[in-house]
Amino acid sequence: LTKKTKETYLSLRKEAVLNVPKYVPGKTTSQIAEEYGFNPETVIKLNSNENPLGASGASIRAIQKAAQNASLYPTADATDLRKALMKHTGFSFENIVASGPGMDSLIDAVNQLFVGAGDEVLIPVPTFTYYGISAIGFGGVPVYVNLNEADYSLDVDKILSAVTEKTKIIWLCSPNNPTGNVIDAETIRFLAEETGAILFIDEAYVDFSTKGSLSALVNEYENIIIGRTFSKAFGLAGARLGYLIAPEWIVSDLLRILPPFAVSVLAEAAAIAVLEDTDYLEAGVSMVQSQRPLLIENISKKTPYRAYPSESNFFIVDVSPQTAREAVDYFLKNGILIRSCDSFENIGKNTVRITIGTPEMNQKVLKTFETFGSIS
Ligand SMILES: *Cc1c(COP(=O)(O)O)cnc(C)c1O
Numbered sequence: 001l002t003k004k005t006k007e008t009y010l011s012l013r014k015e016a017v018l019n020v021p022k023y024v025p026g027k028t029t030s031q032i033a034e035e036y037g038f039n040p041e042t043v044i045k046l047n048s049n050e051n052p053l054g055a056s057g058a059s060i061r062a063i064q065k066a067a068q069n070a071s072l073y074p075t076a077d078a079t080d081l082r083k084a085l086m087k088h089t090g091f092s093f094e095n096i097v098a099s100g101p102g103m104d105s106l107i108d109a110v111n112q113l114f115v116g117a118g119d120e121v122l123i124p125v126p127t128f129t130y131y132g133i134s135a136i137g138f139g140g141v142p143v144y145v146n147l148n149e150a151d152y153s154l155d156v157d158k159i160l161s162a163v164t165e166k167t168k169i170i171w172l173c174s175p176n177n178p179t180g181n182v183i184d185a186e187t188i189r190f191l192a193e194e195t196g197a198i199l200f201i202d203e204a205y206v207d208f209s210t211k212g213s214l215s216a217l218v219n220e221y222e223n224i225i226i227g228r229t230f231s232k233a234f235g236l237a238g239a240r241l242g243y244l245i246a247p248e249w250i251v252s253d254l255l256r257i258l259p260p261f262a263v264s265v266l267a268e269a270a271a272i273a274v275l276e277d278t279d280y281l282e283a284g285v286s287m288v289q290s291q292r293p294l295l296i297e298n299i300s301k302k303t304p305y306r307a308y309p310s311e312s313n314f315f316i317v318d319v320s321p322q323t324a325r326e327a328v329d330y331f332l333k334n335g336i337l338i339r340s341c342d343s344f345e346n347i348g349k350n351t352v353r354i355t356i357g358t359p360e361m362n363q364k365v366l367k368t369f370e371t372f373g374s375i376s
Helices: 006-010 029-036 057-069 079-089 102-114 130-137 156-162 185-194 215-219 248-257 265-276 278-302 324-333 359-375
Strands: 096-099 120-125 141-146 167-173 198-202 224-229 242-245 314-318 351-355
Touching: 029 324, 057 265, 079 096, 079 242, 079 265, 096 102, 096 248, 102 130, 102 167, 102 198, 102 224, 102 242, 102 248, 120 130, 120 156, 130 141, 130 167, 141 156, 156 185, 167 185, 185 198, 185 215, 215 224, 242 248, 265 278, 278 314, 278 359, 324 351, 324 359
Parallel strands: 120 141, 120 167, 167 198, 198 224
Antiparallel strands: 096 242, 224 242, 314 351
């Protein structure tokens, strides 16, 4: 008998998996506190679009109570959560599927359902990077199509001319991360009818938008999927839970390929509780909606930098002639975590993304931009 070397087994790996690029996450408060010697309590975290109000009291109490059931499996398809989501979304049970970890798990499942070796997925950029990373793991080929340079709106003609017979999914995000703008229903209808592809519309930030959801289109089209998450407006990023609103045929296929018990007992309890705590959602959303125009206008008026309009709980700032890296470092020295956009396709090296925080946090953001502008 001879033990074989590692090299013998390396060749067993699927080639597609070796091509998967790394996702670049925003750093956590404790990572930064350790690196810079800060007190973690004083670090202002505005780099991952989390809810600055913290988790709702209702979901914290629900997790504590559910801990007693932590030894038991939940229902395999998160039945109670899907029922709560029926009430929240107005869609029927058969149109809803929930899963963890996060909406990211459902992005994977949708790619797994539609994308195989050599299939193409169209991705207007800049946008959330995980759509492409996930598709590559299933052998897919991301085809990046630039958004219009002036305002990051969709270039519909460019998308249409990039569609081929191999196009399976068009990944859309509204409000878009990181640019903050939304897509209108007419554009979605046009793409749904003119292409033979599945349209995935990521509505991770829809609660912060004044323009409403595109979800009603799921009732009209068999090729539209809406993605949602509990990580942002609902304040449960750590619970890792997302859901989709989709045509029945897609939900039923996804339920076959998702792992059973994909929503933990704790995450399900937290989510059901926060769905009932409408005051929490309302407080967070109205804080963002009232702070957003002030902060964006003040940065553009009082600093040398251009802040872009946004329908989300974050916005981008072009810090030219400084680089995003320089801005991120300067903010870090001042105890504020913001996100460089240089890991996103097609946005260059001079743009940062900032989560909208509490009024006190936003004051500090404005002051820090002012001093960054005056010393640079
Ligand atoms: C945060 C985010 C998600 C999902 O996050 P999960 O925490 O995995 O639910 C999806 N899309 C966009 C655009 C996001 O910013």
